[in-house]
Amino acid sequence: TGAGSVLNIEGGEVEAQEFAVIVFNGGKVNVTGGTLTxxxxxxxxxxxxxxxxxxxxxxxxxxxxxxxxxxxxxxCGVYVPNTGVLNITGGKITVxxxxxxxxxxxxxxxxGGTIVANGDASVVGKVGDSRVVVPCSGIVxxxxxxxxxxxxxxLNITGGxxxxxxxxxxxxTEEEEPNIHVSSKATLVPPYEG
Numbered sequence: 001t002g003a004g005s006v007l008n009i010e011g012g013e014v015e016a017q018e019f020a021v022i023v024f025n026g027g028k029v030n031v032t033g034g035t036l037t038x039x040x041x042x043x044x045x046x047x048x049x050x051x052x053x054x055x056x057x058x059x060x061x062x063x064x065x066x067x068x069x070x071x072x073x074x075x076c077g078v079y080v081p082n083t084g085v086l087n088i089t090g091g092k093i094t095v096x097x098x099x100x101x102x103x104x105x106x107x108x109x110x111x112g113g114t115i116v117a118n119g120d121a122s123v124v125g126k127v128g129d130s131r132v133v134v135p136c137s138g139i140v141x142x143x144x145x146x147x148x149x150x151x152x153x154x155l156n157i158t159g160g161x162x163x164x165x166x167x168x169x170x171x172x173t174e175e176e177e178p179n180i181h182v183s184s185k186a187t188l189v190p191p192y193e194g
Contacts, residue, residue, distance in 0.1 A: 001027030009034050009062065019045050020064075024082075028056040031091060037065040038075070041127075042102075043093075045079030048128060048147045053082030053105065059091045059113065066095040074098035074125035074134060077115065080106050081128055083149035088113045088160065095119075095136075099170070100162065102127045102140045105149025110186070111159040115139070121166040132172060137164035138188070141180060143173035154179040161187040168192050 001007045001023045011033040014020045018041035023029045029044065036043050043064040046055050057078065068075035075098030080086050084106040092114045093100050100115035101108060119136030127134055130145035139162060143150045155169070155178075162168045168188035171178050180194050 001029055003027065006030070008032070009036070013037070015039070018042070022047070023055045023057060024052040026054045029058070031059045031064075032061045034062045035065065036062065037067070039067050040069045041073070042066065042076035042079035045076070045128075046082050046084065048081030048104065048130075050148045053084050053149050055082065055084035055106075057084070057086045058089075059087070060089045061091045063091060064093045066093075066098055068097045068125070072125055074119070074123065074127060074136060076102050076127045078102075079127060080104065080108060081147045082106060083152055085109065088115075092116075097123065098125070098136055099127065099134050099140045100138045100164070102134055102142060103153060103155060104130070104142045104145050104147040105153055107152065107154045108139070108156065110157045110162070113160045115160070115162045117164040119165045134172070135166040135170055137167045137170035138162035139164075139168065140170045140172065141178055143175065156181045157186045158183040159185050163189040169194065
């Protein structure tokens with residue numbers, strides 16, 4: 001979706017090699033039901049090029065399943081590489097061999113739902129075209145990739161359940177105080193030590 005369009009996913013099944021849904025350039029996606037599966041790369045993702053941000057992704061139901069087949073890469077549930085907002089209030093994201101959410105720009109708000117990043121805790125790999133590798137973690141907060149919108153990168157977790165093979169939240173940044181806010185109402189496994 002792009003250029004101000006809105007995509008509503010309320011049910012059914014979508015299986016794709018890469019990106020069951022791509023959103024960019026002001027597009028909006030609402031997932032309230034159904035099952036979205038990617039056999040490689042990300043299930044839902046944006047575009048990290050300048051000018052293609054300002055997206056809105058709302059996930060309140062349904063299931064996202066991410067897998068990986070390409071060597072040197074890891075799977076990703078939701079890829080946020082630009083300005084915009086990701087709101088997760090429900091649903092389930094299961095990633096096999098990768099990260100639940102990789103955020104490189106914009107605002108990520110999680111108040112519900114379940115994110116599970118399965119895999120080997122020692123494995124890292126690329127997501128998108130960045131050379132910065134990420135682990136099998138629930139959420140990855142990544143400013144090291146220096147994508148458009150990284151200055152607005154913000155992570156707010158007020159609820160839900162996030163589990164990662166390596167960490168619930170992985171922080172990849174040189175800043176002393178990452179813009180990450182975590183409520184005690186959220187269940188994080190392993191616990192976040194930020």
